[in-house]
Amino acid sequence: MHHPRFPPRTGFARAFLALAMAALAGCASTPTKPLPAPPEGVTLAAPADTAALGLQQGFARWVEGFQATARAAGVGDATLHSAFDGVRYLPRVVELDRAQPEFTRTVWDYLDNTVSPQRVTLGQGKLLQVRAEADAAASRFGVPATILAAIWGMESNYGSNYGNTPTIDALATLGFEGRREDWARGQLLAALKILQNGDIDRAHMVGSWAGAMGQTQFLPSNFLAYAVDADGDGRRDIWGSMADVMASTAHFLASAGWQADQPWGCEVQLPPGFDVARADTTVRQPSEQWAAEGVRGLDGTGSTLLPVLSDADLLLPAGARGPAFLVGPNFRAILRYNNSTSYALAVSLLAQRLGNGPGVQAPWPRDLRALTRSQLQALQTRLNQRGFASGTPDGMMGPATREGIQGYQRSVGLPADGYPDLDVLQRLQQPW
Numbered sequence: 001m002h003h004p005r006f007p008p009r010t011g012f013a014r015a016f017l018a019l020a021m022a023a024l025a026g027c028a029s030t031p032t033k034p035l036p037a038p039p040e041g042v043t044l045a046a047p048a049d050t051a052a053l054g055l056q057q058g059f060a061r062w063v064e065g066f067q068a069t070a071r072a073a074g075v076g077d078a079t080l081h082s083a084f085d086g087v088r089y090l091p092r093v094v095e096l097d098r099a100q101p102e103f104t105r106t107v108w109d110y111l112d113n114t115v116s117p118q119r120v121t122l123g124q125g126k127l128l129q130v131r132a133e134a135d136a137a138a139s140r141f142g143v144p145a146t147i148l149a150a151i152w153g154m155e156s157n158y159g160s161n162y163g164n165t166p167t168i169d170a171l172a173t174l175g176f177e178g179r180r181e182d183w184a185r186g187q188l189l190a191a192l193k194i195l196q197n198g199d200i201d202r203a204h205m206v207g208s209w210a211g212a213m214g215q216t217q218f219l220p221s222n223f224l225a226y227a228v229d230a231d232g233d234g235r236r237d238i239w240g241s242m243a244d245v246m247a248s249t250a251h252f253l254a255s256a257g258w259q260a261d262q263p264w265g266c267e268v269q270l271p272p273g274f275d276v277a278r279a280d281t282t283v284r285q286p287s288e289q290w291a292a293e294g295v296r297g298l299d300g301t302g303s304t305l306l307p308v309l310s311d312a313d314l315l316l317p318a319g320a321r322g323p324a325f326l327v328g329p330n331f332r333a334i335l336r337y338n339n340s341t342s343y344a345l346a347v348s349l350l351a352q353r354l355g356n357g358p359g360v361q362a363p364w365p366r367d368l369r370a371l372t373r374s375q376l377q378a379l380q381t382r383l384n385q386r387g388f389a390s391g392t393p394d395g396m397m398g399p400a401t402r403e404g405i406q407g408y409q410r411s412v413g414l415p416a417d418g419y420p421d422l423d424v425l426q427r428l429q430q431p432w
Contacts, residue, residue, distance in 0.1 A: 104373065154350065168205065377393045
């Protein structure tokens, strides 16, 4: 039923009623410039909060402009009506997008949660249930079933929680908000093409607040590029078809450079006196060369052999005091799925455990505390002041900060692992 103040002429009528409710609940700021007039043909009720009215008008105008762009890109009117009749601005999406938590987690805290015994046990049972689909995808694309199941477990806890935020609403909100407008516009256009292709309908196109969809959380652009109709029903359904979920995930990894004849990597033991500064993504060589330098395997069985890896680098996720890993092209393929070292390590270790392999053998330095964003920003500032360039102090760890820490560590005779711990910060805060 239409509200009497919202005549059903434009498709925006139902949208504005929903927008008024959402905006009134989520916005209380004061406008800084005159409110625009509503789009032609739309009559607005006058809400008590003029800021909310300005927000809903602005969002509606943004959607109207985007529809013109989508129409020019070949999206039909039926799809546009399906997508945007009733589209809502979601204040919570903006809040989550802008959130920058002060406290960070250590890699071992992250792995304790993501590769817990409960998740391993649950995953082994879930993999048995989808074994046929996972094996079919593994055979077709060369990616092991355990890796596919591990990503499934990481992204949606084996399908139990892949989000319930409408993808169209989330991406339209992010586009209108503007911080990542170009990215959001591209993803929203991809989402419209998915609707137009008939792979999923608007009501069932749901996922995370950031626009990732389905049981293994594909962004719409990745869906268009890599989603597979493995069950032959004419639709690529990563929400309800496990054949499509597994095949699509495997296709993504294969396209990202997965090497079927190699493992992701392995845990290793470094020889005494090893220069930990060589644990760097820029230092890549075959595992045979690492073995020649004294690097040995550490798999809990007593074997010290390294697997065959064509182009491997060393990873010290907790610095020189923590476990060491030798990782190859397949680890980097997982990074293409989610560009986080902790995430890629969690997927790799979870897959290893799902296949009844070992967990991490060396102890984590659990006495170390993760630096907060403010502390890391202070560390970056001090490094720059001391002449060890670490980029703009932003509280975010990146290659420049790592190199700055390494330079400082060398200057004071510490192992140059580039790890941002409290000891390094306290040393830097002492008088010159």
